[in-house]
Amino acid sequence: EVQLVESGGGLVQPGGSLRLSCAASGFTFSTSEMSWVRQAPGKGLEWISYISSGGSSKKYADSVTGRFTISRDNAKNSLYLQMDTLRAEDAAVYYCAREISGTMGDAFDIWGQGTLVTVSS
Amino acid sequence: DIQMTQSPSSVSASVGDRVTITCRASQGLSSWLAWYQQKPGKAPKLLIYGASILQRGVPSRFSGSGSGTDFTLTISSLQPEDFATYYCQQGNSFPFTFGPGTKVDIK
Numbered sequence: 001e002v003q004l005v006e007s008g009g010g011l012v013q014p015g016g017s018l019r020l021s022c023a024a025s026g027f028t029f030s031t032s033e034m035s036w037v038r039q040a041p042g043k044g045l046e047w048i049s050y051i052s053s054g055g056s057s058k059k060y061a062d063s064v065t066g067r068f069t070i071s072r073d074n075a076k077n078s079l080y081l082q083m084d085t086l087r088a089e090d091a092a093v094y095y096c097a098r099e100i101s102g103t104m105g106d107a108f109d110i111w112g113q114g115t116l117v118t119v120s121s
Numbered sequence: 122d123i124q125m126t127q128s129p130s131s132v133s134a135s136v137g138d139r140v141t142i143t144c145r146a147s148q149g150l151s152s153w154l155a156w157y158q159q160k161p162g163k164a165p166k167l168l169i170y171g172a173s174i175l176q177r178g179v180p181s182r183f184s185g186s187g188s189g190t191d192f193t194l195t196i197s198s199l200q201p202e203d204f205a206t207y208y209c210q211q212g213n214s215f216p217f218t219f220g221p222g223t224k225v226d227i228k
Contacts, residue, residue: 045219045222103171104153104174105170108167
């Protein structure tokens with residue numbers, strides 16, 4: 001079964017850190033481009049970070065640049081998001097998603113179930 | 122950054138109705154636009170990519186059209202399971218951006 005499973009969410013104080021993980025199965029993770037997308041409570045979707053299949057290319061939204069770091073371990077079929085200096089506005093459900101890219105543009109065809117991050121003192 | 126807008130923000134419709142949602146981009150996207158369906162408490166589901174290519178397994182009552190800056194998602198005959206929020210997303214350039222969403226609810 002094709003699947004992405006996030007973990008690592010929870011309650012953290014403002015200024016704190018959290019590391020999210022995403023375990024992939026059922027497809028060839030090592031050749032897949034991946035992203036993190038978040039959704040604040042009651043709000044829309046926000047793309048926040050991308051990583052190429054080999055990990056050499058990384059992109060970030062302005063809202064998280066300098067605070068969040070995306071990485072991957074293809075040997076472990078895992079994607080990560082290190083989140084530092086967390087702010088109240090980072091509170092959201094965080095999804096990992098597989099990206100399909102090519103001549104028809106980039107889209108996200110496989111999504112995890114999401115992990116909730118709460119930032120509060 | 123490319124800004125995405127959607128209209129309407131919400132629509133009330135009945136089973137069997139034809140529903141059309143519009144998405145507009147602040148810059149030309151060629152055909153690099155995707156549509157997603159999201160139900161409460163669930164992850165988004167890809168419906169259409171490349172503006173008009175139906176994702177495998179998605180019912181044929183869903184269709185997409187458009188190019189450049191103006192795009193449309195059409196549900197030809199609304200089914201009970203289609204009541205959800207729909208988002209467009211530009212896949213042309215980083216940062217990828219989503220529209221604000223269109224909620225389709227029961228009239």
